[in-house]
Amino acid sequence: MSSPLEALTASLAEPAAGWLAASRARLAREGPGLLPVLFPALARRLGRDLLPAGLHRDGAMLVETGAWRRCDAAGLALAEDCAPDDASLVDLFLHGDMEERIIVLRALGLLPITDGTIRLLGEVQRTNIGVHFEAAVCESNLAVRALEHGGWNQEDLDRLVLKAAFLDVRLPRLFEVFDHVGAETSRMVQGLATEREAAGRDPWVDTNRVVARAPVDGSLERLRRGLADAREEQRLAAAEGVAYLRDAELLKLAAERIDHESSESIRSILAAAVTRA
């Protein structure tokens, strides 16, 4: 599909188009020092209308533009135009309002990974603002790119997954992050689930999917309980986890559960897992 900038150009009418053209010309003359004045005006000058949804790939960079608005694409265009250094990029985020922060984080998805990106991923990992977390890691493969780039490590990724759990963001939304979970990830999300259960709250729905990938102490017991959980979404996660893990004891239990399972989709997951055993 077309790039966000092409989609933006196609959707802009006057006076927004003229404002953007004039701003890019000014930026070319004055340099990145102008960004702090241009960024806050993007939403009101260009609008918040959504661009067409779809996956856009540019080399190793992959973004899903379903939540991108005109102002986000324009922010990316301005950043690409003047290639701000890390200090300017981080400054735009730290002194931006909610909206500007979203624009900066979305743009990161289509910019090269730098120390500034790593710093901002750290900010995102510490924020509890759902829209900021999503803009950075649910709408592009930024987290995995950062991991492959090397400035970011498994420990950072574990913390990010834990934050997703804390914010109740579904893990499949974090692009390929699922493929990078390890034992430490399991230990952390399992700890959060136990804490929540003790407080009478629902555990993160992807807990059993994560712990099945890299089981730690208590994970098998958690999966076993999950198969008989009263909540259907928890049973579904446990069934998928058991099918992935292929532990003999759990598969035996799965076989016994089939007749008691009310959901047809969960029954078929269990049946397929048992048949393959």
Place this chain on the structure above:
Amino acid sequence: MRIFEPHAHMFSRITDDYEAMALSGVRAVLEPAFWLGQNRTHVGTFIDYFDTIIGWERFRSQQFGIHHFCTMALNPREANDDRVNDAVMEILPRYLEKDSVLGVGEIGLDDQTSKEEKYFIAQLELAVTHDLPVLIHTPHRDKVKGFARCIDILRDMGFPMERILLDHGNEETIRVTKDIGCVSGFSIYPGTKMSPTRMVKIVQEYGVDGMIINSACDWGVSDPLSVPKTVDKLLQAGVAESDVSKLVWDNPVNFFAQSGRLDVGSMDRPAARDLASTYEGNSVLRGQDPGSY
């Protein structure tokens, strides 16, 4: 009655205030950047404060359904302080472009020094550059003279009077502001200055055209409910409901809509109330189950 509270320093208030204001009909607040009770020693604390009133404070307000806006400025007191005045002027252009910033303010005169005048004029020029209306703090001491001086400066600059809100007015200043065509603000404080009862008399004598009322609540003895309380007194005294509504909604909304940044339609509903969300790691709910709200 729906209320736009055009002068409240919520930064200094607690969540109970927000809750009571929302229950009393306050749908939107405007938070002018101001003096924090003691001078700041470097520009960094201004930056943090400005970031707070466009970020965290706005978020806090929205949790109670109250739309939050602000004005940005170097206040008159700290205009006298050479440790910060020029540096704040340098960072202002960036903040004056923020979406929730609907004006320049509060600027004006306090001790009525030459430095105050210098930065007052420089910030009026910023208002022209950024196409924003202006909220002017008039002195609490030697008010009549300070008021006249503000107006002289505005006249000399040829500043459009309809884009000026002269705040902290009283019975003496109302006659002047009526004549020159700027908006008159009245801060209703408990005990001192304007009381709701005094305000009723002013409305009965001068009507509500070109007037707004506010609580100017801050860290001092002040009442964030003074606008709703004045609304009650006005209605009790027989002032037409449409006039009262004009005073506490249409007038401030129309004044700040001159910024071109106020989406009036969005205020038909309370601000999005998302108690489950938290900001920058600080949970206002501190771990309570949002589902129980």
